[in-house]
Amino acid sequence: MPVGLSALVLVTLSSHDPDDLAHAVRERHLRALRSAGLAPVAVAGSASETEVEAVLERCDAVYLPGTDYVPNALGEDEATSRAGAATAGLVWDPWKVRADLLALRAAWRRRLPTLGVCGGMQAMAILAGGTLRAADGDAHRSLADDHPVRLVPGTLAADAFGGATTVVANSYHRQLVDRPPAGLRVCGRAEADGAVEAIEAPTREHPFWLGVQWHPELLGDDRPFAALAAAGRHLASHP
Numbered sequence: 001m002p003v004g005l006s007a008l009v010l011v012t013l014s015s016h017d018p019d020d021l022a023h024a025v026r027e028r029h030l031r032a033l034r035s036a037g038l039a040p041v042a043v044a045g046s047a048s049e050t051e052v053e054a055v056l057e058r059c060d061a062v063y064l065p066g067t068d069y070v071p072n073a074l075g076e077d078e079a080t081s082r083a084g085a086a087t088a089g090l091v092w093d094p095w096k097v098r099a100d101l102l103a104l105r106a107a108w109r110r111r112l113p114t115l116g117v118c119g120g121m122q123a124m125a126i127l128a129g130g131t132l133r134a135a136d137g138d139a140h141r142s143l144a145d146d147h148p149v150r151l152v153p154g155t156l157a158a159d160a161f162g163g164a165t166t167v168v169a170n171s172y173h174r175q176l177v178d179r180p181p182a183g184l185r186v187c188g189r190a191e192a193d194g195a196v197e198a199i200e201a202p203t204r205e206h207p208f209w210l211g212v213q214w215h216p217e218l219l220g221d222d223r224p225f226a227a228l229a230a231a232g233r234h235l236a237s238h239p
Contacts, residue, residue: 006039007060007232010052010107012099012120014067015045016091029065032217036225038063038232043103045095052102061208061232062107064100064120066215068093070175072132088134088174101127113208113231115224118173121211125199128181135176146170148191149198149214155187156210157198160227167221169197169214176213188212207231 011033013023023044030040040063043055056062069085069092076084078094085092100116100123107114116124122132149169151158161167169190177196180186183205188198201209208231216224 006037008041009038009061009063010059011040011042011063013042013044014096015093028217032225036229038229045099056106060236061228062103062114064116066117066119068096068119070119070122074126090174115228116211124211125177125181128183130181131179132175133178135174149188152187156200157187160224162223172215
């Protein structure tokens with residue numbers, strides 16, 4: 001991509017109603033990406049694998065904004081997913097999950113820098129063989145920046161947050177990682193209860209593969225978006 005132009009980032013859209021699709025993404029996600037110099041390219045949940053691949057041909061990064069129920073394990077059947085979504089109080093959106101998994105598989109294969117928040121991180125976890133569970137009560141349901149997360153020093157997560165080993169996070173989720181995926185590293189945990197808050201791939205396996213459980217875009221924390229943009233620009237200039 002010519003110098004001075006934004007890197008393109010694929011963003012998956014939620015439908016919120018599988019029986020009457022109307023795809024959407026919250027503006028706060030787009031604002032955070034644009035502030036980092038990334039130009040969002042939206043992909044609807046109903047996109048085919050061919051369409052996702054065609055979009056990724058032109059993109060330099062991938063961003064998964066979450067907002068939906070994620071199956072507790074890869075391959076979960078429809079009835080179990082519907083029940084799980086109802087229990088968690090989340091929208092059951094199989095189209096969004098499908099698009100996330102398609103985008104993740106293709107991004108891994110293409111080694112595209114990828115950032116997932118909340119449900120996006122959870123999709124990363126199940127794709128790599130991990131499992132999820134419903135969050136306990138209201139312990140993880142605050143929008144405030146009210147709990148610290150410990151990041152492992154020297155990890156991609158710590159680097160993405162400017163070298164910090166502690167960040168203040170919010171919670172906006174109804175699910176948590178239960179069994180961490182063997183293929184990814186747990187690089188951040190909630191200080192209060194040890195809940196998994198960040199996962200990543202070793203850089204020898206993928207140059208930028210990061211998921212965080214909280215919503216930095218709600219806190220005005222642009223650091224992970226800037227890190228994603230830098231990785232995308234590096235890829236664009238070193239294809």
